[in-house]
Amino acid sequence: MKKLTFAYESQSDLRILNTGHGWKVEAPQSGSRLEGGPLGEDIYQLEQFHCHWGETSAEGSEHTVDGRAYAGELHLVHWNTTKYQSFAEAAQHPDGLAVLGVFFDVGNESNDEIEKIVSTLSEIKFKGQFTDIPDVIDPTTFLPSGLGYWTYLGSLTTPPCNECVIWIVYKEPITVTEEQLVQFRCLSACSGEAEEFIVKNYRPPQPLGNRALRECNA
């Protein structure tokens, strides 16, 4: 495969919202480009990023590696702007979306970029709430230093589970702290007074079936 290349803008005042299933940062970046690797000749543009976690750090990622789960997984969601006119249209096609997955390992160092997200969570405790992230966010800083990855054709992991995702999962995890994950788990799935914490929001892996898994050791 050709080398995967990416170029992102740094943006401030990005909107973060509590979807009821977790937090999501809306980051439509017309100036961003993800291309090469398994993406053929098409250019993909960043639309949003979010993450998945578990009720303990023994689980939380949506992918597993030789059966091993990580404490969480960040998804940077991009869509094919070469072929399609909108994100929604792209989600109807097998080459419509490209999602970069980055595993979370728990360590002692707080992840500064993730901390910019964590610091807003008290303002979006309930489903439907949103706020702007005052800090400048550069999506490049979420990526590990080692850029080797696995890739395969897959789907969205929540219904309607459209089979429209070219998955690109980095082999090297990034480090977050247990405290940062604890803050994720304090978000509420409800919009009202009732508190139902989003303690886990990852979906179980599905059989590979006859799909080919490819890798690139950047």
Ligand SMILES: Cc1cc(C)[n+](CCc2c[nH]cn2)c(C)c1
């Ligand atoms: C068009 C679209 C619809 C949905 C439910 N999602 C969320 C499903 C999801 C989250 N992480 C993996 N799949 C995305 C990312 C895009």
Ligand SMILES: [Zn+2]
């Ligand atoms: Zn996701």
